[in-house]
Amino acid sequence: MNAFLKTFSAAACTALLLTACGGGNDDDPTPSDQPGVLTVSNATVSGLNGVYGDGTINLTDVDKKNPVGSSPEVCTFRFDGAKKVGSSDQASGDVRYQPNAGNLYIAFLTFSQREFSATDWSDTTVSRDSNQVRLLSKTLTATDGSGDRITVSGIVPMRGNRPSGC
Secondary structure: OOOHHHHHHHHHHHHHHHHHHHOOOOOOOOOEEOOOEEEEEEEOOOOOOOEOOEEEEEEEEEEEEOOOOOOEEEEEEEEEEEEEEOOOOOEEEEEEEEEOOOOOOOOEEEEOEEEEEEOOOOEEEEEEEEEEEEEEEEEEEEEEOOOOOEEEEEEEEEOOOOOOOO
């Protein structure tokens, strides 16, 4: 019985510590009540053009992260569930911006299982007041080295309960 209590006690302490430090899986987007829409145009890849976001978008919380050996500190969140109108295809993304910055630091957006990004995000907007990230005619290049390109315009919502500066 003593061994059982030690094992139970250790498991309970571990669970308590994980809860206290915000442990758990925040990496999977969950349903939100916030709509978002992204329009893809000028795609060099057949079938990617269209409107993604026929309802609300799934979101993670916005976290402030500064990984060891990495710079700069970023506010980060993910989204998915942006369904393409008239199709079963979806869009998702990993969005990162610096605290108190007005534009994105970097983002990886996936449309129909193809990931795209850019080297310069200075022409995007992080609007904390309206809980949105805005893109206007943003040209993105496929991350697989193929050179495929798309142009994206639209709004990605973000949750309102964000860390300071995010």
